[in-house]
Amino acid sequence: MITVESLTKTYRGFTAVNDVSFQARPGRVTGFLGPNGAGKSTTMRIMVGLTEATSGRATILGRAFAELPNPGREVGVLLDASAQHAGRTGREILTVAQRTMGLPRRRVDEMLDLVSLTEAESQRRVRHYSLGMRQRLGIAAALIGDPEVLILDEPANGLDPAGIRWMRDLLRDYANRGGTVLLSSHLLHEIEVIADDLVMIGNGRIVAEGTKAELLTAAGTLVRSNAGAALAQALRNAGQPVTQSADGALHTEASAEVVGEIALAAHIPLTELRSAEVAGLEEMFLELTAETQREGAAA
């Protein structure tokens, strides 16, 4: 469980994190989504005590991070896979973590095994690692203490598609066993395949928050018919605003059930009826962050 309450971080007049509150709950993967520079990393650094909040607080398992007696046993943290001494071997980096936490030595080999780093790779210096290997090493270091909570900042960066799939399965399994996972990304697709809950942040503020299911519902319904104009009219008559895209698909905020009933009553055959899902969520993401995005600001 991670609880963030009214967190604010100001740098000389610039507000990087603005009154952010949310929870990441056990047994669920919480996706922390936002464009670059939205305040994700700053929020995560505050959670683990690397940055001091201007006001508000963050607790993990009910305590401030600095109060955890042996943090690595309760919270696995990966903020930047490249933030390691380049002259240290992967094995040594895990050994330092293992010894700091007071774990049995075999944990190092278990973790190397878990993240599929070979013995030879583990004895290479991190300087010679690819970004993907560094991410795997970072995940190994985060998991070595068998923590209840994971905080991962852009963990999929640098992983190949197979690696992303592997990580998704790993985190899913971890959450299913009761763990709390908070992971950030600036890529919607990456997050939506794994997250149960979403927290969207833009310009330091939370712009949307909820379970993925709720947010998908909010994204509305996509419906098609060969009698598009008649269907649009029927929906409008029923009090449902409709937008029509170039390819003829209609988009409405009504649920699929309501749309189906309206079409049935109007005797209009449908060719497609589904929740707007990806497209809707993406539109919402872009829309919600439009004012805050660099691209948006330029337009």
Next chain:
Amino acid sequence: MSTTTATETTAPRTTPSRPAAHRDHAPIPFTRLVSVEARKMFNTRSGFWMMTSIVLLALAATATTILFTDPEDLDYGRFAGAIGTPMAIILPMVAVLAVTSEWSQRSALTTFTLVPSRNRVIAAKAVVTVLVGVISMVIATAVGALGNVVGTAIAGVDPVWSFSLREFGQIVLANEIGMFIGFTLGVLIRNSPGAIVGYFVFSLVLPGISGALAASQQWYADNVGWVDLNWTTYKLFDSELSSTEWSQLAFTTTLWVLVPLALGLVLLRRSEVK
């Protein structure tokens, strides 16, 4: 510094997260931090060679002394002096890098998420720094003794042990002060090249300025012992200190090491680790 950990185990305040959860973990003991920090000094390529070079340079200095000193001049003090010079340069670098590499290599992100108390981490590094200084000096002394035995045997003269425990103690102290000048600069600057340059400015440039000032200003020359840490530390290498000189050493060490170190720790604790 472990007082804050005593009350922590009492507080599973909010809803427990998973049924088997809330294993209460023992706080990390300080001795473990010291052993981990010691390991981190050796387990990088640069760290390993820096430590190895202490022994290698001691051996090289001993060999050079045997080769280039007149046999009748050979005594233990000569070996100790030859070995002491590279030590006085390398040991402060070891101290600087013990602190700054965390920032220059950005491993501080991991270090401080495993141990949130930055004071404890820096304190562990300070303990390791003291130990490295003492152990290096013991090794240097042993290598010097070996050189004295071997050198005089080759020259066919009797070994002369012109070196007292007091002198050894003073030289260890001088080297420890040098290391803590480096350590303090590391804590203040938190950047390897910057702190190393800072150290050489302090140890090579400042004495020149101090000397020039003493030559031109009588009041400064009269009081240099209360200002110039390099000046007070040099005394440790060649003579028994008077009580005034001990006071001057204590005062200048406080002025140049303890006060800046305390300030640096306050800044370091508040700084953002990125």
